[in-house]
Amino acid sequence: xxxxxxxxxxxxxxxxxxxxxxxxxxxxxxxxxxxxxxxxxxxxxxxxxxxxxxxxxxxxxxxxxxxxxxxxxxxxxxxxxxxxxxxxxxxxxxxxxxxxxxxxxxxxxxxxxxxxxxxxxxxxxxxxxxxxxxxxxxxxxxxxxxxxxxxxxxxxxxxxxxxxxxxxxxxxxxxxxxxxxxxxxxxxxxxxxxxxxxxxxxxxxxxxxxxxxxxxxxxxxxxxxxxxxxxxxxx
Numbered sequence: 001x002x003x004x005x006x007x008x009x010x011x012x013x014x015x016x017x018x019x020x021x022x023x024x025x026x027x028x029x030x031x032x033x034x035x036x037x038x039x040x041x042x043x044x045x046x047x048x049x050x051x052x053x054x055x056x057x058x059x060x061x062x063x064x065x066x067x068x069x070x071x072x073x074x075x076x077x078x079x080x081x082x083x084x085x086x087x088x089x090x091x092x093x094x095x096x097x098x099x100x101x102x103x104x105x106x107x108x109x110x111x112x113x114x115x116x117x118x119x120x121x122x123x124x125x126x127x128x129x130x131x132x133x134x135x136x137x138x139x140x141x142x143x144x145x146x147x148x149x150x151x152x153x154x155x156x157x158x159x160x161x162x163x164x165x166x167x168x169x170x171x172x173x174x175x176x177x178x179x180x181x182x183x184x185x186x187x188x189x190x191x192x193x194x195x196x197x198x199x200x201x202x203x204x205x206x207x208x209x210x211x212x213x214x215x216x217x218x219x220x221x222x223x224x225x226x227x228x229x230x231x232x233x234x235x
Contacts, residue, residue, distance in 0.1 A: 014215055018064060018090070018173070025171035028163065029226075030207025037068050040124060040227070041075045043202055044153050048120075051197065053151060055119035056080065061142060062126030066094025069103055072122060080117065084108045103115070117211045118217040125227075127185070128129055128177040135180070146234045152194060154230045156180045158201060165228040182228050194232035201225030 022033055029145060048055070056079045060069050063083030073081045081129040085091050088155040106112040113185055121142050130138055157164045159179040168174040186196050202218060205212045205227035216225070 003110055005127060021077070021172045025167040025174070026169055027167075028170070028204075028206070033067075036070055036203065036227075037124075038201060040155055040229070041068070043229065045075050047198065047200065047229070048151070050176070050204075051151075051231075053150075054165060057118045057120070058082070059084065059113075059116070059121045059145060061116045061121055061123040062086075062129075063094060063105065064090050066090075066098045066103075066105055068122070068124065069094070069105075076120070078120075080104075082106065082113070082118070113145070118145055118150060119147055120151050120153060121145060122155075124154045125157060127154070127156055127180045128174070132178055134193065134197070136188050139188050139194075142164075142235060143192045143194065146193070148234055150234045152230075152232045154185060154189070154232065155227055156182075156185060157231075158182075158223060158226055158228050159224045160223050163206070167186050167226075181228065182223070185230055189230065189232040193235055195235055197209070197231040197233055199228060199230050201228045203227050 019033065026033060026036070055076055058072050058076065058078040058081050060066075060072060060081070060083040063069055063085050064087075066083045069083045071080045072078055081103045083091075083094055083103075083105045084107070085094070088107050091105050091107050099105060104112070123142070127135055127138070146152065157168065158178055159165070159181050168177065182199055189196055191193065200220040201223055202216060202220065204216055204224045
């Protein structure tokens with residue numbers, strides 16, 4: 001079982017103001033959080049399709065208020081969707097908004113996930129909130145939640161992108177976080193028993209340069225984007 005992290009209390013504190021806090025940072029891009037969520041899931045869908053990978057059971061690790069869970073279900077045809085988060089307040093909001101026949105939400109470290117196994121684990125912007133010392137343990141926990149051949153989709157903020165750093169400095173719950181470099185994430189995944197399939201980058205152009213967004217896909221292998229996606233498969 002994972003140890004309690006100081007970010008647990010942080011996100012309990014920000015659970016009710018999360019959207020407003022995030023919007024203060026994202027205002028620089030001219031886009032809302034829904035644009036980024038939809039683009040992430042669409043890009044993931046494209047990458048999984050190239051792998052000929054299909055999924056039924058999906059875990060959103062660090063789901064917050066659960067907003068991405070129905071999006072994952074819709075775009076990836078998930079039949080059982082589970083969200084987990086260390087913040088009890090965030091999980092309460094998620095249950096109120098989205099809980100249904102095929103949607104479940106659990107507080108991280110609760111007994112509900114100890115024996116659960118998934119085809120896909122999705123995580124966005126979570127690991128920079130986890131202490132450096134606890135990151136390998138967290139990846140090991142995720143590894144144990146996957147079937148053999150299951151995929152971990154890890155989205156993180158790109159430390160090489162100055163706009164990302166500026167946005168994080170404007171978001172109350174991101175200030176002071178230690179960012180995760182792609183090579184560090186790759187190393188931890190390999191050490192946990194994953195085979196790293198690909199690393200790609202998205203979110204190069206803000207809204208006022210939206211005319212150039214057709215270049216996002218061709219440039220995805222270059223570390224320009226505001227976020228990166230690592231796809232790793234359990235051996």
